[in-house]
Amino acid sequence: MSRRVPAAETLLVVAVLLAGAACGSRLPESDFERRGTAPAPAGGAPVRVGIITSATSPVGGAAFTGPRDGAKAYFDRLNARGGIEGRRVEVRTCDDGGSGVGNNDCVHRLVEEQKVAALVATSSLDYAGAARVSRAGVPDIGGQPIGAAYETYPHLYGIYGSLAPRDGKPGWDGELYGGTEVYRYFKREQGARTAAVVSYNQAASAAYARLVTRGLRAEGYKVVTEQVDFALPNFRAAAADLKEQGADLVFDAMDTHGNARLCEAMDDVGAKVTAKVTNVQNWTSSVGDDYKDAPRCRNALWATGSSRNYEDTGHPAVREFRAALRGKALSQWHLEGWAAAMWFTDAAKSCLSGGGGDVTRACVDAFMNRNKPYSARGLLIPVTYEHRAEPPTTRRTCLSVARWRDGEGWVTQGDMNEQCFDVPQLAYQP
Structure with missing residues (x-):
C-alpha cells in the first residue's frame, strides 16, 4: 500500500x-x-x-x-x-x-x-x-x-x-506528478460519470481547472467546464448549465466565498449532484456557517484528503x-x-x-530519512519519502473521504487505509 x-x-x-x-x-x-x-x-x-x-x-x-x-x-x-x-x-x-x-x-x-x-x-x-x-x-x-x-x-x-x-x-x-484517485473513487464508489469543473477567468484558477479536467478525462468522465468572470461572476448561469448537462459531480478552482455562492446558485436553480467535491483546506467545522444559505448543496459537500477525519471519534x-x-x-x-x-x-x-x-x-x-512509512498513530495514510530517479507512471494510492451532514458534521466514508486505487500519475508544472 x-x-x-x-x-x-x-x-x-x-x-x-x-x-x-x-x-x-x-x-x-x-x-x-x-x-x-x-x-x-x-x-x-x-x-x-x-x-x-x-x-x-x-x-x-x-x-x-x-x-x-x-x-x-x-x-x-x-x-x-x-x-x-x-x-x-x-x-x-x-x-x-x-x-x-x-x-x-x-x-x-x-x-x-x-x-x-x-x-x-x-x-x-x-x-x-x-x-x-x-x-x-x-x-x-x-x-x-x-x-x-x-x-x-x-x-x-x-x-x-x-x-x-x-x-x-x-x-x-x-x-510534479499527481494521481487520479479522487476521480476514480467517485466513479467506482458513487457511480459518477459526468463532472463539472467551475473556475474563474483568472490565470491560476484556470490552470488548476485544466489540471482537474485532465484527470477527470483520464478516468473516462464526460467533463463540463464552466468559467465565470472573476470580478462579476454569474454563478446562476453556471449552475443552470451544469444542471442541464446532468453533472454528477462538481469540482472547482475557486475560493470559499465563490464556492458558497455557487452552492447558493445550485440550490436556486434546483441542481442536484452526487457530490460537490472540495479539498482538505475546506474540511472544517465552519461549513454550516460558510454555506448557511445553501442547505441542499451543503449536504452534498464531500472532502478528500490523506489524513483521518477529525470527526472519527472511534x-x-x-x-x-x-x-x-x-x-x-x-x-x-x-x-x-x-x-x-x-x-x-x-x-x-x-x-x-x-x-x-x-x-x-x-x-x-x-x-x-529512515525510509519507513509514518502514520502518526493512524492519523495519516502512511507517509513515505523516497528518491526515485524516474517519476512513477502508475501508483497504488489511498484516500480519506468524508461527506458533510447537517447535525453530524463530516461523516467518514470508508477506511482510508483500504480505500486504495491503482491510478495513473499525471505530470504538471508547479
Whole structure:
C-alpha cells in the first residue's frame, strides 16, 4: 500500500489566493513571537522548535493558522506531561506575513539566530526561505505543500510525503506528478460519470481547472467546464448549465466565498449532484456557517484528503486530539499540524533513547530519512519519502473521504487505509 502524491494538495492554495485578491491586499507584516519560556524541567535544556505561518497574509488571518495551532496544542499537551524524556519543548512561532521577504526573515530568526532543532507544521504562502532551511540542514517536518518546496529540497518533509529526487529542482526536471484517485473513487464508489469543473477567468484558477479536467478525462468522465468572470461572476448561469448537462459531480478552482455562492446558485436553480467535491483546506467545522444559505448543496459537500477525519471519534488518536482542542473550532489542518508535532516528537525521542544522545538537527534528519512509512498513530495514510530517479507512471494510492451532514458534521466514508486505487500519475508544472 502506498500513500498519495496529491496534485490537489500541492495546488490548493489557488483557492485562498483568489480569496485574497477578491478582498483586496494589504502590506505584509512579520511578527516574531516567543512561546514556552518557562524554566525547563530537571531532565535537561529545552528542545527548541520553530513554526512559520502566514498568519497575517493578504489572504486573511485564518487561512493558514490551522497547522500551527494544531502543532502548538500537541506541544502544550506534551509539556504538561513532562516533555520529551523530561525536556520541555520550547515553541518559537514566526508570522511571515505571506511574503517572501517576511518568510526569509522568519527563517533567519528561527534557523540562524534562535538555532531551532527543526521547523514543524510550516504553512507559508510564499516559502521563499526554503533553500536556506535546506542549506542549513534543518529538518522541516510535516509542512503543508502550498508551493513546490517540499518536492524540491532535501531536509524538507511535507505532510504528504514525496518520491522526487529533491535535488534543488521541483519534482523531476521541473515537473510534479499527481494521481487520479479522487476521480476514480467517485466513479467506482458513487457511480459518477459526468463532472463539472467551475473556475474563474483568472490565470491560476484556470490552470488548476485544466489540471482537474485532465484527470477527470483520464478516468473516462464526460467533463463540463464552466468559467465565470472573476470580478462579476454569474454563478446562476453556471449552475443552470451544469444542471442541464446532468453533472454528477462538481469540482472547482475557486475560493470559499465563490464556492458558497455557487452552492447558493445550485440550490436556486434546483441542481442536484452526487457530490460537490472540495479539498482538505475546506474540511472544517465552519461549513454550516460558510454555506448557511445553501442547505441542499451543503449536504452534498464531500472532502478528500490523506489524513483521518477529525470527526472519527472511534479512533483513540483522534479522541486525544479532540480532547486537547476541546471547545475550539476544528479543521483537518489542525489535525495535520498535530500529526506533524507528533512526528517531530518521535524523532526527538529516538535521539534521546539510551540516555546518551541529544536532539540535534542531524539526528532528527536521520530519523526522517529512515525510509519507513509514518502514520502518526493512524492519523495519516502512511507517509513515505523516497528518491526515485524516474517519476512513477502508475501508483497504488489511498484516500480519506468524508461527506458533510447537517447535525453530524463530516461523516467518514470508508477506511482510508483500504480505500486504495491503482491510478495513473499525471505530470504538471508547479
